[in-house]
Structure formats: C-alpha cells, structure tokens
Amino acid sequence: MAMPPIVADTDEHRQLRASVAALVGRYGHGYFVERARRHEEPADLWCDLGSAGFLGVHLSEDYGGGGGTLADLAVIIEEASAAGCPLLMMVISPAICGTVIDRHGSPELKLRWLPGIADGSMKMAFAVTEPDAGSNTHQITTTAHRDGDGWRLRGTKYWTSGVDESDAILVVARDSEPGPDGRHPLSLFIVPTGAAGLSYQVIESALVQPEHQFTVYFDDVAVGPEALIGEAGNGLRQVFSGLNPERITAAAISNGIARYALDKAAAYATERAVWSVPIGAHQGVAHPLAEAYIGMQLARLMAARAAALFDSGQDAAEAANIAKFAAADASLRALDQSMQTHGGNGLALEYGLADLWFLARMLRTAPVSREMVLNFVAQRSLGLPPSY
Ligand SMILES: Cc1cc2nc3c(=O)[nH]c(=O)nc-3n(C[C@H](O)[C@H](O)[C@H](O)COP(=O)(O)OP(=O)(O)OC[C@H]3O[C@@H](n4cnc5c(N)ncnc54)[C@H](O)[C@@H]3O)c2cc1C
Incomplete structure (x- = not known):
C-alpha cells in the first residue's frame, strides 16, 4: 500500500524511505523471524544498515556519523519495521547510547565508540x-x-x-x-x-x-x-538527553509495525472472498481497519512532530511521550485488527502477524509504561498534583 507522506516528510525523507525499504525489503519478515526464533543477531542486515550509513545517520560526521537528525533515524527505523524487521537494538545502540555519547562524551570516548556504533561493527546495550x-x-x-x-x-x-x-x-x-x-x-x-x-x-x-x-x-x-x-x-541530565530519542524511535518501531500489519490486512481483505465479494467490502471488516489506519497516521504525525522539536533544540518531552503512547496503542490496535481480518490465518505463523504480537504489546510497557506517560501529561502538561 503506498503510504501518503505525512506533513513533516521532506524530499530527503521520501528518498530515505525508499532506500531503506529497498534494502530491508531484500531481507523481509521471514529473515527477521527466522533469526528472532533462534535469538540470533540479524547480522547481515545490521551490517548492511551500517554500511549504508543508516545506523549513524544522526551522529556527528567527525565521528563516523552522517551529520543528520533524529528525524532521519526515526524514518529509517519506521521503514525497517514497516518492511517486517522491527529492530529493538536500533533504539538502544544508535538512538539512546549513540545520542548520549555524542552529546556528552569526551572526544576520546566519542572516537572510541561512535564510529563503531555508526557503521554497525559495535553495539552498546x-x-x-x-x-x-x-x-x-x-x-x-x-x-x-x-x-x-x-x-x-x-x-x-x-x-x-x-x-x-x-x-x-x-x-x-x-x-x-x-x-x-x-x-x-x-x-x-x-x-x-x-x-x-x-x-x-x-x-x-x-x-x-x-x-x-x-x-x-x-x-x-x-x-x-x-x-x-x-x-x-551529572548523569540524570545526560540520560534524559537519550530518553526523548528512545521514545521517538520506540514510536517509530510501533508505527512501522502498524503499517506492516495494515498493509497485510488490506491485501488479504481485497483478495479473500468467502461469500460473493472480497471480505474488505464488508464494512464490519473495512471500518475497523480504517479506524486503525487513522490512529496510526495520527501517531506518525506526533512522532514526526516530536522528532522535529528535538532536532530544533526545543523541549520535545511532552511530544515524545505522547508519540510513544499513541504509537504503542495504535500499533497494537492495527495488529489486532489485521489478525482479525485474517480470521484463523491471523494466528498462523505463515502469515507473519502473530509473531509480532508480544513485541507490539511490550511497547505499551517499555521503554516507558503508558501509566508513566499519563503521569507525565497529568503533571507536566495539565499541572495536576503528583501522587508520588
Ligand atoms: C522486552 C523488554 C526489553 C527491555 N529492555 C530494557 C533495556 O534494554 N534497558 C533497560 O534499562 N530496561 C529495559 N526494559 C525495562 C523497561 O523499561 C521496564 O520494564 C519499564 O520501564 C517498566 O518498569 P518495571 O518493569 O520495573 O515496572 P514497574 O516500575 O514495577 O511498574 C509496574 C506497573 O506499575 C505501574 N506504575 C508504576 N509506578 C506508577 C505510578 N507512579 N503511577 C501509575 N502507575 C505506576 C507501571 O506503569 C507498570 O504498569 C525492558 C523491558 C522489556 C519488557
């Protein structure tokens, strides 16, 4: 399904999306699941992403990075996820650790770690x-x-x-x-x-x-x-500089899962006919998918806004929290509805949906739980008194 651009998509981002989709599409969800079931690193894919400059796109050019933005990294992570390869380590190693070291590390520390994080030859938990x-x-x-x-x-x-x-x-x-x-x-x-x-x-x-x-x-x-x-x-301040990137890129994973799931649902609902018409012609099938799509697009917009605020040096905390919350909920809904659209096949591993369930579900709890986001919004955005 062709994805209409969201407001913040620049020409560069459209090209970036196409390049990542082409690279990750060569591997696909089957490759990802095969590695995931064995808890084995997707080493070839990781290496290709590093060589293409996708892992370090947001890191300083002086230390092997691309000199780009967090928005660039979020686009890359969303596209990889939409192509069936949601890579949690991209949130952890380049987005959190890379950003914290780039912003707060000494030149020696940056030289020691950033080039490896950027080209994929090193990872950091x-x-x-x-x-x-x-x-x-x-x-x-x-x-x-x-x-x-x-x-x-x-x-x-x-x-x-x-x-x-x-x-x-x-x-x-x-x-x-x-x-x-x-x-x-x-x-x-x-x-x-x-x-x-x-x-x-x-x-x-x-x-x-x-x-x-x-x-x-x-x-x-x-x-x-x-x-x-x-x-x-000074660690609290430093670690906070990694938390907005963490939330924005976790949202990118969720949004990519939602896109992947809705792509599959739309294709299946168009092909599968159990009465006289494809099942997608029944509004009982079409409307929940349309609603899931609306939720996903809103979540993507919020994630793009959060990334833009972060990249322009403005306070991105509220937007990053809301983006993470909205994306986790939207992706779970999209995945659930896609599985429902597939009937019994939604549970068949062959259809590549059920294996994403716990990852999508986990993103409601980690890296920050939905309750802690609600606490943030209640206290920081609405000025309500804290309970703790
Ligand atoms: C697959 C996976 C990967 C992870 N990877 C990492 C990692 O790489 N590095 C890392 O450091 N951590 C990682 N985590 C941990 C994750 O960030 C935490 O699980 C998450 O932050 C929640 O913390 P907790 O599990 O201790 O829950 P708790 O803090 O014990 O909370 C339990 C429940 O109570 C709710 N709760 C707690 N306090 C409040 C309150 N004041 N108001 C309302 N509700 C509240 C929470 O929202 C939650 O629902 C990972 C977790 C998972 C599941």
Whole structure:
C-alpha cells in the first residue's frame, strides 16, 4: 500500500524511505523471524544498515556519523519495521547510547565508540532498569564507588536488552555519597561486556525477537576514569538527553509495525472472498481497519512532530511521550485488527502477524509504561498534583 507522506516528510525523507525499504525489503519478515526464533543477531542486515550509513545517520560526521537528525533515524527505523524487521537494538545502540555519547562524551570516548556504533561493527546495550527500581530511576541502587582515579560498580540491572551481542553497556549508576538534597547523584559509565565481575543471565520472555533480555550483575566491576560519560553526578541530565530519542524511535518501531500489519490486512481483505465479494467490502471488516489506519497516521504525525522539536533544540518531552503512547496503542490496535481480518490465518505463523504480537504489546510497557506517560501529561502538561 503506498503510504501518503505525512506533513513533516521532506524530499530527503521520501528518498530515505525508499532506500531503506529497498534494502530491508531484500531481507523481509521471514529473515527477521527466522533469526528472532533462534535469538540470533540479524547480522547481515545490521551490517548492511551500517554500511549504508543508516545506523549513524544522526551522529556527528567527525565521528563516523552522517551529520543528520533524529528525524532521519526515526524514518529509517519506521521503514525497517514497516518492511517486517522491527529492530529493538536500533533504539538502544544508535538512538539512546549513540545520542548520549555524542552529546556528552569526551572526544576520546566519542572516537572510541561512535564510529563503531555508526557503521554497525559495535553495539552498546543500555541499563537503567533495576529489580527494585523500574519506573522510578531515582530509586536505583547500582552504585559507583570511587577507587583511585576510577570506580567500582556494584549492583544489579534488570531487563537489559542485547547484552550478549554488545561490546559494552551504558550503565546508569548512583554515586556512593548523597548530594546536598539527600539524593544520590547519578553518573553514566560505559562498561565493556567482558569486564571482570560482570555477569548476566537470560530472562525468558514471550517476545519473538533477536535480542534476549538479561539480569546483569555488577560484582565490584572496576572501570577507569575513561569509562565515565561527561561529569560525575551529572548523569540524570545526560540520560534524559537519550530518553526523548528512545521514545521517538520506540514510536517509530510501533508505527512501522502498524503499517506492516495494515498493509497485510488490506491485501488479504481485497483478495479473500468467502461469500460473493472480497471480505474488505464488508464494512464490519473495512471500518475497523480504517479506524486503525487513522490512529496510526495520527501517531506518525506526533512522532514526526516530536522528532522535529528535538532536532530544533526545543523541549520535545511532552511530544515524545505522547508519540510513544499513541504509537504503542495504535500499533497494537492495527495488529489486532489485521489478525482479525485474517480470521484463523491471523494466528498462523505463515502469515507473519502473530509473531509480532508480544513485541507490539511490550511497547505499551517499555521503554516507558503508558501509566508513566499519563503521569507525565497529568503533571507536566495539565499541572495536576503528583501522587508520588
Ligand atoms: C522486552 C523488554 C526489553 C527491555 N529492555 C530494557 C533495556 O534494554 N534497558 C533497560 O534499562 N530496561 C529495559 N526494559 C525495562 C523497561 O523499561 C521496564 O520494564 C519499564 O520501564 C517498566 O518498569 P518495571 O518493569 O520495573 O515496572 P514497574 O516500575 O514495577 O511498574 C509496574 C506497573 O506499575 C505501574 N506504575 C508504576 N509506578 C506508577 C505510578 N507512579 N503511577 C501509575 N502507575 C505506576 C507501571 O506503569 C507498570 O504498569 C525492558 C523491558 C522489556 C519488557
């Protein structure tokens, strides 16, 4: 189905969409699912995306990036997802870790990590969530203890994606000493996955995804001064610079899934006839699909707006949260309706829909839950009093 441009699509974005669709289309959903079922990296696709400049499109040219925008990266992620390859690691490695390092890392850190993240030869995982501090980042207890001119990290991270395929983890840790307000300031560290004292264990989940998620243990992991991103104690501000890109690119995955699902639904509803006309002629089939399409287009518009605000240096937090919320809901609805349109075949793996269910569902919970988005909008946009 030809996708009409959304308001923010520039000529460059239209060309970018066509290039990504052509590249990822050579692999397709079958390739993705085959890798995902075996929890195997889609290495060839990742390598091709890196070589084409798609993974580092938004990173600084001085460090191997394309010098483009987050909007460019969001377009790429949406197109890959719409072509049946929703790649969570694109949100984590280039969008979150790449952006944080590009904005706050020293020239040495940028030189060490950004060219590899950009060309796909390196990956970085991101660890903020903890067993006892999910939605509340202020409660994290993974602690960085000063040790000479470096640090020792102790604690446990939870649900960290893609650790086994990453070269390093961007870890959010608290300082051992509290600040003047009684809170422990946060700092960001890049910890190589092979560091002594670092171990991890798979969390078995329902997702059909190339990446595994892990519980990660930091048992007195020693890191040198070069591991610190920016200034010690400034981690909260730094990590926030990665959260809007995270939300915008997570929305791009959801929007791509919605497009993929509605494409399939439209084709099936046009071909499949069980009475005298194709099932798509029945309004009971057509209208829910049309509604799902409207929801998807609104979500895409909000994601484009959030990316444009971020790229112009304006406050993108509200738009990024709303975009993520709207896209997660819209994609789940689109996927559900597409499966319904396929009748029993919606559950058959051959039709390439059911295997996306838990990924689409997960995006209502992670990287930020819908309740925390509603809290943000209630408190920050409407000025309502917080409950916590
Ligand atoms: C597949 C997958 C991949 C992930 N990858 C990563 C990763 O790479 N790195 C990483 O750091 N994390 C990752 N996560 C973790 C994810 O970000 C968290 O699961 C998510 O932020 C929610 O945190 P939690 O699970 O601890 O839920 P909790 O914080 O325990 O919340 C449980 C429920 O209570 C609700 N709730 C909590 N507080 C409030 C409140 N104040 N008001 C209203 N409702 C509230 C939440 O919305 C949620 O519905 C991943 C998770 C999944 C499932």
